[in-house]
Amino acid sequence: MSAPWQRDGYEAVIGLEIHVQLNTASKMFCSCPNNFGDEPNTNVCMVCLAHPGALPVANAEAVRQSVRVGLALGCQIPDVSEFSRKQYFYPDSPKAYQISQYDQPLCGEGIFRVPGADGFTVRLTRAHLEEDAAKMIHAGGEGGRISGSAGSVVDFNRVGTPLLEIVTEPDIRSPEDARRFLTLLRATVIAIGASECDMEKGSLRADANVSIRPIGSTEYGTKTELKNMNSFRFLERGVEAELERQLGLVQAGERIDQETLHFDPTTGTLSSLRSKEQAHDYRYFPEPDLLPVTQDQESLAALAGHLPELPVARFDRLSEAGLVEATALVLATDTGLAAYLDDLALRTGDLKIAANWVMGELQAHLNADALSAVQSPVTPERLAALIALVVDGTINQTAAKEVFAALVADPAATAAGVVQDRNLAQVGGDDALGEIIDAVLAAHPDEVEAFRGGREQVIGFLVGQCMKQSGGRADAKALQGLLRARLSS
Amino acid sequence: MSGVELTADEVRHVAALARLGLDDAEVERLGRELTSILAHVNTIAALPIADVPPTKHSRDSADSLRPDVARPGLPREDALRNAPDPSADGFRVPPIGA
Numbered sequence: 295m296s297a298p299w300q301r302d303g304y305e306a307v308i309g310l311e312i313h314v315q316l317n318t319a320s321k322m323f324c325s326c327p328n329n330f331g332d333e334p335n336t337n338v339c340m341v342c343l344a345h346p347g348a349l350p351v352a353n354a355e356a357v358r359q360s361v362r363v364g365l366a367l368g369c370q371i372p373d374v375s376e377f378s379r380k381q382y383f384y385p386d387s388p389k390a391y392q393i394s395q396y397d398q399p400l401c402g403e404g405i406f407r408v409p410g411a412d413g414f415t416v417r418l419t420r421a422h423l424e425e426d427a428a429k430m431i432h433a434g435g436e437g438g439r440i441s442g443s444a445g446s447v448v449d450f451n452r453v454g455t456p457l458l459e460i461v462t463e464p465d466i467r468s469p470e471d472a473r474r475f476l477t478l479l480r481a482t483v484i485a486i487g488a489s490e491c492d493m494e495k496g497s498l499r500a501d502a503n504v505s506i507r508p509i510g511s512t513e514y515g516t517k518t519e520l521k522n523m524n525s526f527r528f529l530e531r532g533v534e535a536e537l538e539r540q541l542g543l544v545q546a547g548e549r550i551d552q553e554t555l556h557f558d559p560t561t562g563t564l565s566s567l568r569s570k571e572q573a574h575d576y577r578y579f580p581e582p583d584l585l586p587v588t589q590d591q592e593s594l595a596a597l598a599g600h601l602p603e604l605p606v607a608r609f610d611r612l613s614e615a616g617l618v619e620a621t622a623l624v625l626a627t628d629t630g631l632a633a634y635l636d637d638l639a640l641r642t643g644d645l646k647i648a649a650n651w652v653m654g655e656l657q658a659h660l661n662a663d664a665l666s667a668v669q670s671p672v673t674p675e676r677l678a679a680l681i682a683l684v685v686d687g688t689i690n691q692t693a694a695k696e697v698f699a700a701l702v703a704d705p706a707a708t709a710a711g712v713v714q715d716r717n718l719a720q721v722g723g724d725d726a727l728g729e730i731i732d733a734v735l736a737a738h739p740d741e742v743e744a745f746r747g748g749r750e751q752v753i754g755f756l757v758g759q760c761m762k763q764s765g766g767r768a769d770a771k772a773l774q775g776l777l778r779a780r781l782s783s
Numbered sequence: 784m785s786g787v788e789l790t791a792d793e794v795r796h797v798a799a800l801a802r803l804g805l806d807d808a809e810v811e812r813l814g815r816e817l818t819s820i821l822a823h824v825n826t827i828a829a830l831p832i833a834d835v836p837p838t839k840h841s842r843d844s845a846d847s848l849r850p851d852v853a854r855p856g857l858p859r860e861d862a863l864r865n866a867p868d869p870s871a872d873g874f875r876v877p878p879i880g881a
């Protein structure tokens with residue numbers, strides 16, 4: 295755990311509700327395409343428009359992906375789960391109820407571990423499958439403001455698309471830990487391929503339940519719900535702002551109201567949503583139009599057995615292999631980069647050297663060219679050939695960077711070819727280096743004198759001069775040794 | 784077994800949740816009817832049915848799932864045909880919260 299949020303005798307109590315849009319081909323309860331970015335109201339049918347008599351049929355793949363997510367997050371998977379109706383009136387829900395799950399969710403309790411020296415665990419309450427709501431396009435104004443009598447236009451492309459809601463216990467103790475937890479959870483869902491989890495596009499949405507209580511208390515204070523923070527930074531800042539607001543209220547002797555709040559990142563302030571709405575009374579009841587969904591142990595074992603390596607396990611493996619925590623975390627949460635690393639490490643036989651290249655030159659190039667690891671022209675095979683030339687002493691680090699740039703620029707080039715064409719092979723061997731050293735020492739008698747007089751640091755200057763003389767190709771280690779020997783004689 | 788009588792306020796609360804506007808006469812009549820339904824439910828609850836699993840569906844089966852295959856939906860003109868107030872590409876609704 296990072297340093298917990300504690301101020302003036304109070305501590306933070308944070309739980310998250312995370313909505314993940316599943317990337318199935320069709321919607322949750324009908325066969326309409328699950329493409330809600332298309333032209334408005336082009337992926338709709340009688341079922342998702344709630345025409346009378348139209349009946350839902352659950353999507354097997356959405357169920358399967360939800361169970362995979364549950365298994366990946368360490369949830370118990372009950373034998374039987376059921377759908378329920380959640381009643382509410384709003385134009386984004388044409389049936390006037392949402393099909394969700396209530397007392398029998400697909401995924402039950404779990405424990406998710408955020409690894410690392412200051413790691414922590416978060417208990418998961420459940421994960422349940424439901425249908426998303428439609429999108430409201432508010433007419434008459436910037437920023438989606440509803441104005442005047444213009445009303446709104448509803449796009450039902452998104453209604454009925456599959457949504458997995460993951461609910462945590464209030465086990466998180468700081469805004470930073472909320473971000474760390476969500477980062478790893480997101481990476482886990484991406485790793486198993488159930489969703490793109492793009493917060494900006496809304497395929498991952500996080501609400502936070504926030505309260506404060508006296509340090510050491512086991513009771514919970516009144517919580518508020520922060521809605522739909524659409525980036526990790528806003529999640530962290532929104533929760534921080536809400537903790538400060540609650541502390542201010544408590545210290546002023548005022549009451550904290552249970553309410554839903556919206557964080558405005560441009561002003562850093564929180565405003566109350568739907569404050570006029572009466573207390574939630576969704577009157578859940580079993581969905582009579584859908585049969586229960588069952589799981590058998592054999593299928594569950596098969597699904598669990600075929601999960602890919604998950605970010606938490608990858609973090610553990612990379613840490614145990616000696617990578618520093620920050621590096622292990624970046625690689626653990628980026629499945630594409632990690633796959634590249636594993637391929638490269640297999641070819642070079644040294645995970646640490648491979649990781650240095652992946653985190654250094656490769657990542658700089660991927661960022662600069664806006665590429666994913668698998669799109670890079672520098673394949674693990676080409677980079678491994680370059681690393682081999684460094685390891686066997688053919689080229690030094692400076693030359694290696696030049697070769698890397700050449701491999702990026704020309705997809706047909708090979709490391710050995712670039713070294714030969716540009717004459718980058720390292721100048722090693724006592725004779726070749728000796729000649730350079732002799733020339734440099736002869737040209738800088740004052741510095742030689744100074745070194746012999748005790749100013750040891752002058753050697754840095756002399757090394758630099760020799761390196762320059764060699765065109766940057768000198769074997770730096772051999773050069774140092776030889777230079778010292780020559781100066782001391 | 785009775786003993787449960789819905790108050791007028793409870794009837795109005797339930798009506799508000801269902802977005803129903805009731806006049807006083809309807810509140811009185813529906814209060815009586817709902818009370819009688821609750822009394823009936825309480826009669827059933829008094830039976831020795833602790834061991835009987837709840838019947839939530841008319842079919843005693845499970846797992847009626849469909850494969851994840853997308854098919855085109857309705858043409859938009861058709862989808863919008865019954866809308867009370869269609870716009871060029873969507874369903875216009877009255878201002879919210881007004």
Ligand SMILES: [Zn+2]
Nearest residue numbers: 324326339342
């Ligand atoms: Zn549909």
